[in-house]
Amino acid sequence: MSRRFTRREAMFTVAGAGLGAFGAFGQTRAGNPPYPSWNTEFRQLAPNVYAYTQGGGPDMSGPGVSNAGLIVGPDYMLAIDALQGPIPAKDFITRARQAGGGKPIGRLMNTHHHGDHVAGNQFFTGAEISSHPYCRNEVLKAVASTPKTWNATPNLADGGEPRVLVPPTVTFVDDVTYFLGNTEVQYRFAGPAHTWGDVMAYLPQHKILFAGDVAFFWVAPYANNSYITKWIETCDKIAGWDVDVIVPGHGPIAGKKELAEMANYFRVLGVEARKRYDAKMTAGAAAAEIRLGRFDNWVGPERLIMDTVRWYQEWEGTLTPDYDGNRVRLATLEYNAIKAGAKKTGEIIPLERMDSLVEV
Secondary structure, eight states: OOOOOOHHHHHHTGGGGOGGGOSOTTOOOTTSOOOOOBOOEEEEEETTEEEEEOOBSTTSSSTTOBOEEEEEOSSOEEEEOOOSSHHHHHHHHHHHHHHTTTOOEEEEEOSSSOHHHHGGGGGSTTOEEEEOHHHHHHHHHHHTTSOSBOOOBTTTBOSOOBOOOOOOSEEOSSOEEEEETTEEEEEEEOOSSSSTTOEEEEETTTTEEEEEEEEESSSOOOOTTOOHHHHHHHHHHHTTSSOSEEEEEESOOBOHHHHHHHHHHHHHHHHHHHHHHHTTOOHHHHHHHOOOGGGGGGOOHHHHHHHHHHHHHHHHTOOOSSOOHHHHHHHHHHHHHHHHHTTOGGGOOOHHHHHTTOOO
């Protein structure tokens, strides 16, 4: 068996392909609706406002890798999230400079601490990097274990490039507003939701929300550091905002309907998991039995295990901001044993997927 990584190594090292890249995303089950593919693109959403989405879908490699945003001001540009490695970060920066006529990226905001959103910080040289304090603290914890060079990974790094994990240097707890020329950018704290430090960027005049990983569209939500009940509450609050366009952390650009569907994934899973929790089933056995109907075609099976464990932690009163990787690993072993016993070997989860996120 390959060695197990610590949670922090996983967030900032194994997550090189993006936390959202884990999972059998392309699996489909008959009778359930298919899901779309989308391309990598740098798209203008409004005057001086751009979104960078990375391609995904059932027939594309590396699905679910993270997105980013850009606001162009009179003197400098503001970026939202740094992507997960040299290739996407440099591609985004190149496109940003073209859109902004060569203006510098003077400010960068990290929506949360996961490696697919902060690992690219090193390439935004000269930018002031801001985040919630929880995000900064988690990044600081990971600095010492960050490798000195990038490993060769398709669409992420050629390999051998110098690697440095750069933490945010400015933190804020309450909401903050920037004015870039005529564009108002409101940073809104959304946590705890996907993590305890989620921040979103809301542009009220354009009715655009850069939601970070509060939003996963056509990509199974990843609840490793989450407080699912409050995440659902955050989605419900956004439903009341004056928003037409939502740029998710993972998936294609969409809107409130898709955000509500992501919240419904958690609601449906919660109902199914609660039945089994009340029946004294373990999380691994519950995950092996649960089916989610219309969500089955965009649920990576290891996320179902992880998310079921997270629901169980809420109900037991054992939830913390940290990922309980050892518990998820045990649930995965049980899940795999059940699948093997039922001769459903195609549904077995490679254990290294979970081992890469185990905290030891």
